[in-house]
Amino acid sequence: MSNSSTDPVSVEIIDGVARLTMNHPPVNALSLRLRKALADALSAVAADPGITAVLLAGQPKAFSAGADISEFGAGAGSPPDLPTLVAMVEDFPVPVIAALTGVALGGGLELAMAAAARIAAPDARLGLPEISLGLLPGAGGTGRLPRLVGPERAVEMILGGQQISADQGLRDGLLDAVLADPTSEEGLLWATGFAQGDGDPSQPSVGVASHGEGTIEPLHRRPPTRQREDKIAAARANPGSIATLAAARLAKAKDPFAARAAIDAITAGVELSFEEGARVEREKFEERRASAESGAQRHLFAAERAARKPKNLDPRAAKHVARAGVVGAGTMGGGIAMALAAAGIPVTIVEAEQQALDRGLARVRENLTRSVEHGSRSESDAQNQLALIGTSLDYAAFADADLVIEAAFEDLQVKRDIFATLDRHVRPDAVLASNTSYLDIDQIAAGTAHPGRVLGLHFFSPANVMPLVEVVRGAKTDAQTLATGFALARLIGKTPVVVGVCHGFVGNRMLEVRSQQAERLLLEGALPGQVDKVLTDFGFRMGPFAMGDMAGLDIGWRNRKAQGVKAPVSDALCEAGRFGQKTGAGYYAYDGRGRRDDAAVAELIAGISASLGVPRRDISAEEILERLTFPMINEGARILAEGIADRSGDIDVIWVKGYNWPAYRGGPMWYADQVGLPRVAARLRHYAEQTEDESLRPAGLLARGADDDGASTAGGLIFGAAGQGSGQEALGGPAAANGPAA
Ligand code: 3H9
Numbered sequence: 001m002s003n004s005s006t007d008p009v010s011v012e013i014i015d016g017v018a019r020l021t022m023n024h025p026p027v028n029a030l031s032l033r034l035r036k037a038l039a040d041a042l043s044a045v046a047a048d049p050g051i052t053a054v055l056l057a058g059q060p061k062a063f064s065a066g067a068d069i070s071e072f073g074a075g076a077g078s079p080p081d082l083p084t085l086v087a088m089v090e091d092f093p094v095p096v097i098a099a100l101t102g103v104a105l106g107g108g109l110e111l112a113m114a115a116a117a118r119i120a121a122p123d124a125r126l127g128l129p130e131i132s133l134g135l136l137p138g139a140g141g142t143g144r145l146p147r148l149v150g151p152e153r154a155v156e157m158i159l160g161g162q163q164i165s166a167d168q169g170l171r172d173g174l175l176d177a178v179l180a181d182p183t184s185e186e187g188l189l190w191a192t193g194f195a196q197g198d199g200d201p202s203q204p205s206v207g208v209a210s211h212g213e214g215t216i217e218p219l220h221r222r223p224p225t226r227q228r229e230d231k232i233a234a235a236r237a238n239p240g241s242i243a244t245l246a247a248a249r250l251a252k253a254k255d256p257f258a259a260r261a262a263i264d265a266i267t268a269g270v271e272l273s274f275e276e277g278a279r280v281e282r283e284k285f286e287e288r289r290a291s292a293e294s295g296a297q298r299h300l301f302a303a304e305r306a307a308r309k310p311k312n313l314d315p316r317a318a319k320h321v322a323r324a325g326v327v328g329a330g331t332m333g334g335g336i337a338m339a340l341a342a343a344g345i346p347v348t349i350v351e352a353e354q355q356a357l358d359r360g361l362a363r364v365r366e367n368l369t370r371s372v373e374h375g376s377r378s379e380s381d382a383q384n385q386l387a388l389i390g391t392s393l394d395y396a397a398f399a400d401a402d403l404v405i406e407a408a409f410e411d412l413q414v415k416r417d418i419f420a421t422l423d424r425h426v427r428p429d430a431v432l433a434s435n436t437s438y439l440d441i442d443q444i445a446a447g448t449a450h451p452g453r454v455l456g457l458h459f460f461s462p463a464n465v466m467p468l469v470e471v472v473r474g475a476k477t478d479a480q481t482l483a484t485g486f487a488l489a490r491l492i493g494k495t496p497v498v499v500g501v502c503h504g505f506v507g508n509r510m511l512e513v514r515s516q517q518a519e520r521l522l523l524e525g526a527l528p529g530q531v532d533k534v535l536t537d538f539g540f541r542m543g544p545f546a547m548g549d550m551a552g553l554d555i556g557w558r559n560r561k562a563q564g565v566k567a568p569v570s571d572a573l574c575e576a577g578r579f580g581q582k583t584g585a586g587y588y589a590y591d592g593r594g595r596r597d598d599a600a601v602a603e604l605i606a607g608i609s610a611s612l613g614v615p616r617r618d619i620s621a622e623e624i625l626e627r628l629t630f631p632m633i634n635e636g637a638r639i640l641a642e643g644i645a646d647r648s649g650d651i652d653v654i655w656v657k658g659y660n661w662p663a664y665r666g667g668p669m670w671y672a673d674q675v676g677l678p679r680v681a682a683r684l685r686h687y688a689e690q691t692e693d694e695s696l697r698p699a700g701l702l703a704r705g706a707d708d709d710g711a712s713t714a715g716g717l718i719f720g721a722a723g724q725g726s727g728q729e730a731l732g733g734p735a736a737a738n739g740p741a742a
Helices: 030-044 069-074 082-090 107-114 130-134 141-149 151-161 165-174 187-199 241-252 255-272 274-289 292-307 330-344 354-372 377-385 412-425 441-446 479-491 505-522 530-536 544-551 552-561 568-575 599-612 623-641 646-658 666-676 678-690 700-711
Strands: 007-012 017-024 055-056 060-064 096-100 103-105 118-119 125-127 324-327 348-351 389-392 402-406 433-435 456-459 468-473 497-501 587-592 595-598
Touching: 007 030, 007 479, 017 030, 017 107, 017 187, 030 082, 055 187, 060 082, 060 096, 060 497, 069 130, 082 107, 096 107, 096 187, 103 107, 107 141, 118 165, 118 187, 125 165, 125 412, 130 151, 130 255, 141 255, 141 274, 151 255, 241 255, 255 292, 274 292, 292 497, 292 646, 292 666, 324 330, 330 354, 330 389, 330 456, 330 530, 348 354, 354 377, 354 389, 377 389, 402 412, 402 479, 412 433, 412 441, 433 479, 441 456, 456 479, 468 479, 468 646, 479 497, 497 646, 505 530, 505 552, 505 568, 505 599, 505 646, 530 544, 530 623, 530 678, 544 552, 552 568, 568 599, 568 646, 623 646, 623 666, 623 678, 623 700, 646 666, 666 678, 678 700
Parallel strands: 017 055, 055 096, 060 103, 096 118, 103 125, 324 348, 324 402, 348 389, 402 433, 433 456, 468 497
Antiparallel strands: 007 017, 456 468, 587 595
């Protein structure tokens, strides 16, 4: 067997053990090329009678990240498909030992689960994340995982999609040993020992090592994974138990379609037989793979990765942030400080008054205590995090900060004053960021002597939890500042998206358009509960009115008053002291957190409609959905045309990560392509006429996209182009072709 450095699989024979190493950058995705190479290598090894065991290895960063996602667009897999490869491993004439390093995810873990044994490096990460792509494991994972770890853990891992550590894998029974170096000598020895034990049950397996508290069963007597029934016996004797176990997770599932399909496959594999489960799994996998919901989530996977490579941003220009500062100890400031400290960055919060600092720090403590109680953080992690947060009343405390984030009151003058002060106190090379959600970064920067070092870092509330950060590039923001802000957001585990300066940037600018339509719908005849229900049926966790009540209506009211803008219903509620949940009444009435429709609100709205002379009518769910989403798409088209967002996929990432747009609907711009731009444009024209609101007329980019789309028989993906293109680029450009599926 000859190997070259470009072969996706290399084979070495060492003392009777064949080490097969997958080398298919960047993450050993099981594309057709790798599958073929692996099948060929396994066939060649099977024909060699001198071989006693196979060590199946990958690269230090990835054993394998699973099936190749980019192949999923094109239908059934080209042979050898992944289930065939998995069966080859399980039925191999000599034991195959999977040596897991880096990530073993999805199809990668499914391959490993079919092996006779699994050994892993201490920092290996294991998981079946298919659910976050709108899929379920499709190569035997729903049947083998419960057999290895029991149904309860299997349901958690498959429906949660999260990665687990090697230690956890060992405790769960997914791994047989954790070794410092499973792919090298130690692993080879282990494989030899396993094979010897396999040949002679009276001999203990040599080289078998365990890590942590895991104890190892007599490996040599073990049947193939698909035939193991010890851990599923109880669930099999108790039909319906899987559905019961999964009920809570199903209720919370981000993609209920994929979750339901996964539960069906696990149930069949446990309650019927492995083979029956595999048949159901394959059928459901194919159904989900072909679904719009999975297409949307695969688009988001690509869009998120594209957003990590913003145009005109050189990541090498980023400066390391060793210490940070935050101005303001309010909810946002405290949340941002927590997010920084959670990533190990020491941070100082500066406030104008001691009381405000005390209040802020108390809130931080409360949040940390709660997360310890919920088990999302250990007590010692919480203490370490707290120890990294310092406080001061003096801007001089920022003298050694590499970056300071201002999270003060949303008022331009207040912010300009803060930046002018910061400018005098920080090092000349320190980056200055504003957490403004609407204001003009250029005007804030103009008040400083070094506008090049100013940018926006718009976090979402609660900042320690929400993943999105809009990284706002000002007209004068220099390359180092932008790269540093972006890198910091990534370092603290956020999803940064670069945007340009305009009122509300991308997310809030589009939200504002939706809010205007929501108000308008109330005046024309809808009620809050009806509008909210349309959006929750669409997949949002909450509708605009429930969300407004939760956030508090008074903030928007104050802002509108400052700007001289009116929102008749919301204004009237605030004038009546109904600020939302915190006052027990807003668009809804509240008993604690329980929400109910309120006849007084219906009456109030009807009164306003009458006083404004707007006739009330029945409004269909379809109109409500179109009136809420199509103007957002229109605004998105304007945002693209103005260059405020680099790509339509960036807008989708912002709405999914920051505003709870259902991932299985791909984001507003993806959704527009699914509806079809000609329809979106036609309905916008209709609503512009119906409501005499000229802002609803299709924006130029949308109108042109609709014309193109209408003319093409194949349909357009005008915004999408796989999520990577800006609107202009994508116009006329067909969607990227996909290769064959796994
Ligand atoms: C599956 O397995 C189905 C089976 O059950 C059944 C089949 C029949 N495919 O994220 P990164 C690319 S479904 C293709 O930036 P990181 C990624 O696009 C699959 N490409 O790095 C990027 O490309 P680029 C289940 C993939 O270190 C590059 O690799 N598996 C795949 O932050 C680097 O990725 C998953 O869902 C893939 N599977 O994170 C795992 N994975 O440089 C999905 C990555 O051109 N992947 N790429 O932008 C991940 O979670 C992360 O990528 C990973 C690395 C943790 C692996």
